[in-house]
Amino acid sequence: MSTSSIRRRTTAFGTAGALVTATLIAGAVSAPAASATTPADGHGHARGWDREARGAAVAAARAARAGIDWADCAADWNLPKPIQCGYVTVPLDYAEPYGKQIRLAVDRIGNTGSAGERQGALVYNPGGPGASGLRFPARVTNKSAVWAKTAKAYDFVGFDPRGVGHSAPISCADPQEFVKAPKADPVPGSEADKRAQRALAREYAEGCLERSGEMLPHMTTPNTARDLDVIRAALGEKKLNYLGVSYGTYLGAVYGTLFPGHVRRMVVDSVVNPSRDKIWYQANLDQDVAFEGRWKDWQDWVAANDAAYHLGDTRAEVQDQWLKLRATAAKEPLGGVVGPAELISFFQSAPYYDSAWASTAEIFSKYVAGDTQALVDAAAPDLSDTAGNASAENGNAVYTAVECTDAKWPTDWKTWDRDNTRLHRDHPFMTWANAWMNLPCATWPVKQQTPLNVKTGKGLPSVLIVQSERDAATPYEGAVELHRRFEGSRLITERDAGSHGVTGLVNPCVNDRVDTYLLTGKVDARDVTCAPHATPKP
Numbered sequence: 001m002s003t004s005s006i007r008r009r010t011t012a013f014g015t016a017g018a019l020v021t022a023t024l025i026a027g028a029v030s031a032p033a034a035s036a037t038t039p040a041d042g043h044g045h046a047r048g049w050d051r052e053a054r055g056a057a058v059a060a061a062r063a064a065r066a067g068i069d070w071a072d073c074a075a076d077w078n079l080p081k082p083i084q085c086g087y088v089t090v091p092l093d094y095a096e097p098y099g100k101q102i103r104l105a106v107d108r109i110g111n112t113g114s115a116g117e118r119q120g121a122l123v124y125n126p127g128g129p130g131a132s133g134l135r136f137p138a139r140v141t142n143k144s145a146v147w148a149k150t151a152k153a154y155d156f157v158g159f160d161p162r163g164v165g166h167s168a169p170i171s172c173a174d175p176q177e178f179v180k181a182p183k184a185d186p187v188p189g190s191e192a193d194k195r196a197q198r199a200l201a202r203e204y205a206e207g208c209l210e211r212s213g214e215m216l217p218h219m220t221t222p223n224t225a226r227d228l229d230v231i232r233a234a235l236g237e238k239k240l241n242y243l244g245v246s247y248g249t250y251l252g253a254v255y256g257t258l259f260p261g262h263v264r265r266m267v268v269d270s271v272v273n274p275s276r277d278k279i280w281y282q283a284n285l286d287q288d289v290a291f292e293g294r295w296k297d298w299q300d301w302v303a304a305n306d307a308a309y310h311l312g313d314t315r316a317e318v319q320d321q322w323l324k325l326r327a328t329a330a331k332e333p334l335g336g337v338v339g340p341a342e343l344i345s346f347f348q349s350a351p352y353y354d355s356a357w358a359s360t361a362e363i364f365s366k367y368v369a370g371d372t373q374a375l376v377d378a379a380a381p382d383l384s385d386t387a388g389n390a391s392a393e394n395g396n397a398v399y400t401a402v403e404c405t406d407a408k409w410p411t412d413w414k415t416w417d418r419d420n421t422r423l424h425r426d427h428p429f430m431t432w433a434n435a436w437m438n439l440p441c442a443t444w445p446v447k448q449q450t451p452l453n454v455k456t457g458k459g460l461p462s463v464l465i466v467q468s469e470r471d472a473a474t475p476y477e478g479a480v481e482l483h484r485r486f487e488g489s490r491l492i493t494e495r496d497a498g499s500h501g502v503t504g505l506v507n508p509c510v511n512d513r514v515d516t517y518l519l520t521g522k523v524d525a526r527d528v529t530c531a532p533h534a535t536p537k538p
Helices: 005-009 046-066 145-153 175-179 191-212 221-234 247-258 281-304 315-331 340-347 354-368 372-379 386-406 413-426 431-443 477-485 508-520
Strands: 084-091 101-109 120-125 154-159 240-245 263-269 464-468 490-494 528-530
Touching: 046 084, 046 221, 084 221, 101 221, 120 221, 120 247, 145 154, 145 508, 175 386, 191 386, 191 431, 221 240, 221 247, 221 386, 240 247, 247 263, 247 477, 263 508, 281 315, 281 354, 281 413, 281 431, 315 340, 315 354, 340 354, 340 372, 354 372, 386 431, 413 431, 464 477, 464 508, 477 490, 490 508, 508 528
Parallel strands: 120 154, 120 240, 240 263, 263 464, 464 490, 490 528
Antiparallel strands: 084 101, 101 154
């Protein structure tokens, strides 16, 4: 389930000041050859990997010669000056580098320090899969204090991954139909309910093929990693500086495996478990367990602040209010449009992000006090927002296409039914909603790949891994697993915390180490555990 995933369907995984910029120094740098190492996947794919590695080298060399024609961003991209925009051309299929090409949208803002302070470009991916990174340079125009030191040294570069936004966008359904509400209650009450959801999932998979069939076989994480290397070359960078959050950590892990010698600095934050046994079916089941734990954390916080919210002074009382609300909406959707599916879409923000704790509790409190409209306004789709709805549908399409094409999923409904029925008993908040979100993968109409064996390769530097202990979307074990696979990496753990996306929060123990790594390349001699960032206030 991607960041805001249920919100999109009804989207590792993931997201997230006007200063005069120094002159940008693109530099005429030729692209280094693609990594000579063929990934050992154990499934006889060496020949295909070789062809794609050669194709990636061809595309990167071509991009290095072409560069990027930077210009003011289109008005409807809503990116403030002096952010500039451009495109990078990549092959749709890296095994056929001279075949069909697609364009990837990129943007940048120059480093805020002097030319002497500049260390190159820092490229960002916020996750999803399906999220746009184009807002990353706005951290400079918005004068983000957390990123001020890093911004002095780096151009901030964002991009729309293949299939997303302005980069050959894909679609699986009519956007206005996609957002219509109310959806069916995700928790099935009968076998008929399950059959109906299975039919919807199959219909969605067929819609992906019908609307985006040419793109689907190539919507994979390894291809996006190859795109990332072409972007590096087009920027004139010999090596990549990269920040990835949520699914962006898996993209970084795959990039680091395919192109270990091309990495200069890499920060991965809120880590998708890169084990091939987890990508992607088991990873989503693991999420269900972690979401239940973080949901309880939020309920404990709401109970501790009962003077502000009046929802109960124990977790059990807050849960009772939730179950009562859910039952009411199941019987008759609030405002005719907010049923249980829409409630989960809205309330899932609290387990995702601490920043949503207070606002979610406030709207819940208003509902219990008799103000239903505030909740309807927050949870119902806005059919007049056609651009936003198109973006939501696109994000969900990319999420589905990447996860379904990246890996083999169970095709037997009995497996899905058994696993989700078992999990739901003790982890009811998200389990069935997440199951239906991913069920199109059971009938996916294009060949499903075998995930890359993520591992250390020649030339890979120390990678900095940042993770909160109680993250719901990307459970902590994922960070431990990547740390084990990437030799020389360092793990920063934010204990007793669970917000998804740690590097953007104010926590000097984390922030100072991220700055030090990006500015100097230095990491601590051993792994570090940091106290949690400040608890939200009502």
